[in-house]
Structure formats: C-alpha cells, structure tokens
Amino acid sequence: MTAMPPLAPMPVAQARPVKFGALAWTALILGIVGIVGSPIIIFNNLTAVVAGVGFVLGVIAFFGTKKTLAAVGVALCVAAVVFTALAQNAVVKEIDKLTGSGPAQTLNVGETFHGTDVDITVANPKEFTTGKYSLQPNAKAMSYDVTVVNHSDKPWTSMLVIQATAGNAAAEQVFDSAAGFTGAPTQDVLPGKEIAFKVGFVDSTGDITVQVGAVLGDKAYFIHKR
The missing domain is CATH 2.60.40.1240 (Immunoglobulin-like)
Incomplete structure (x- = not known):
C-alpha cells in the first residue's frame, strides 16, 4: 500500500494586536467617574478635570482598535462636563435666591x-x-x-x-x-x-x-x- 504523504500544517490565524485598548478603557472609566461626581458640589470640579483627561484619551484611543469603547468613553466624558456645569449653575441660582441677589x-x-x-x-x-x-x-x-x-x-x-x-x-x-x-x-x-x-x-x-x-x-x- 502506498503511504499517504504527510499533510501540510494548517496556518494558524494570528491574533490582531490591540492598539490603544488601555486608553479606551481608561476613557470609559474616567467618564463614569465624572458622571458620578458631577452632582457633588466642589468635588465635581475635580471630577470634571478627570473627565476632561478622559476625553483626550478617548479621542486618541478612537484611532486604535477599540473604536466603539473609545466613543462611549468620549461621550461619557462630555456628558460629565455638561452635567457638572448644569449642577454648578443650579447651585449659583439657589444661592442668589437665598441671598436675595438677582442678575446684574x-x-x-x-x-x-x-x-x-x-x-x-x-x-x-x-x-x-x-x-x-x-x-x-x-x-x-x-x-x-x-x-x-x-x-x-x-x-x-x-x-x-x-x-x-x-x-x-x-x-x-x-x-x-x-x-x-x-x-x-x-x-x-x-x-x-x-x-x-x-x-x-x-x-x-x-x-x-x-x-x-x-x-x-x-x-x-x-x-x-x-
């Protein structure tokens, strides 16, 4: 009986390297921190800065392989800054009411x-x-x-x-x-x-x-x- 020739090894698919994945996750986490901290007066100044850093990292990560994750992180960071501004404006208006002051x-x-x-x-x-x-x-x-x-x-x-x-x-x-x-x-x-x-x-x-x-x-x- 003629021996079968050995089968050629199947090529192994190479895993696509993840690019900027860590930045995308970081942007997501910082955006969540910004959202959670936005209602807390005084503390929300810090969390807004954190969200701003997350926004920059998310924009960079958007050019990597985790585009969806980076986009979600950027959106959360933007929302955190907006929520912080709204919360601080509401406090200023409330202080104006308590002190009897109105718009100049x-x-x-x-x-x-x-x-x-x-x-x-x-x-x-x-x-x-x-x-x-x-x-x-x-x-x-x-x-x-x-x-x-x-x-x-x-x-x-x-x-x-x-x-x-x-x-x-x-x-x-x-x-x-x-x-x-x-x-x-x-x-x-x-x-x-x-x-x-x-x-x-x-x-x-x-x-x-x-x-x-x-x-x-x-x-x-x-x-x-x-």
Missing part, C-alpha cells in the same frame, strides 16, 4: 436701579482735581452722587461694594476726607429712609462704568458715556 443690570448714569431691598441711583458726574491730602494728590478725577433708598420693611445694612472702570482699565477710587470722599457708608438705613454720599475715581480715557452692589445682594452697572 446695566443702566446709564442718572437712572435708578430697583433692587430687592433698595433703589440705587448714581448721578451728577463732575470733573474735579484731588486735593494735596488725597491718597492720589492733584489727580484728574470724576465724582458721582450715590443715593440709596430702602423700600423694604426692615433696616438695610449698608455694605456696598463700589468699583469702576475707565475705558478698559480699572479706575482707582479717590479717598480724600477733606473733600468728602470717604468711601461707602456702613450705617443701617431704616425702612423708607435714604442715604446719600459721593464717590470719586481717578479719571482716564473712555467711558466710565461704576459698579454698585451689596456684598450679599443686588448689583448694578452705571455707564457714563463720554
């Missing part, structure tokens, strides 16, 4: 801002030169009359923050007690009463914007166009 308003100098507890008017812009005893002696400046009327049913603590910009630069506030520029008063304003004072700022080119707001309350911007 922009008005022209001479107009009145009607806030939650008080009405604030910034008017009568006047040019002047600071005195020699001012913190900014002999400087060209602008002054404004500020009037605060308490229309609430309780005393209002005058804790105003007043700042200004001239053009595109911050304007330095004038402090000159001899000329009556001593900053915002701190005494309480009784219901139905008002308090008036003046503020001054070292002048520069461009329009002046005077920002007036309570520490825990409303805020308004008064534009002095020139």
Whole structure:
C-alpha cells in the first residue's frame, strides 16, 4: 500500500494586536467617574478635570482598535462636563435666591436701579482735581452722587461694594476726607429712609462704568458715556 504523504500544517490565524485598548478603557472609566461626581458640589470640579483627561484619551484611543469603547468613553466624558456645569449653575441660582441677589443690570448714569431691598441711583458726574491730602494728590478725577433708598420693611445694612472702570482699565477710587470722599457708608438705613454720599475715581480715557452692589445682594452697572 502506498503511504499517504504527510499533510501540510494548517496556518494558524494570528491574533490582531490591540492598539490603544488601555486608553479606551481608561476613557470609559474616567467618564463614569465624572458622571458620578458631577452632582457633588466642589468635588465635581475635580471630577470634571478627570473627565476632561478622559476625553483626550478617548479621542486618541478612537484611532486604535477599540473604536466603539473609545466613543462611549468620549461621550461619557462630555456628558460629565455638561452635567457638572448644569449642577454648578443650579447651585449659583439657589444661592442668589437665598441671598436675595438677582442678575446684574446695566443702566446709564442718572437712572435708578430697583433692587430687592433698595433703589440705587448714581448721578451728577463732575470733573474735579484731588486735593494735596488725597491718597492720589492733584489727580484728574470724576465724582458721582450715590443715593440709596430702602423700600423694604426692615433696616438695610449698608455694605456696598463700589468699583469702576475707565475705558478698559480699572479706575482707582479717590479717598480724600477733606473733600468728602470717604468711601461707602456702613450705617443701617431704616425702612423708607435714604442715604446719600459721593464717590470719586481717578479719571482716564473712555467711558466710565461704576459698579454698585451689596456684598450679599443686588448689583448694578452705571455707564457714563463720554
């Protein structure tokens, strides 16, 4: 009997090497961490950064062999950042409700801002030169009359923050007690009463914007166009 020739060995299929697989899994895990941490205020700042790193890794992994896994990781990371932003905005709005503050308003100098507890008017812009005893002696400046009327049913603590910009630069506030520029008063304003004072700022080119707001309350911007 003629012997059968030996069979040739069957070729063994080579396993396709996995490329960027670890990055795809990492993006997926970081996206999940970002989603879980998004509702947790303060901590979600960290998890949002983690999700951002996961997004970058997922984009890189998308050019590997685990495209579906990488795409899911990228989507989770994007969702984590979006959820974090929504959660933080909701907290800011809730704080505004608790403190009585609302969105800032922009008005022209001479107009009145009607806030939650008080009405604030910034008017009568006047040019002047600071005195020699001012913190900014002999400087060209602008002054404004500020009037605060308490229309609430309780005393209002005058804790105003007043700042200004001239053009595109911050304007330095004038402090000159001899000329009556001593900053915002701190005494309480009784219901139905008002308090008036003046503020001054070292002048520069461009329009002046005077920002007036309570520490825990409303805020308004008064534009002095020139």
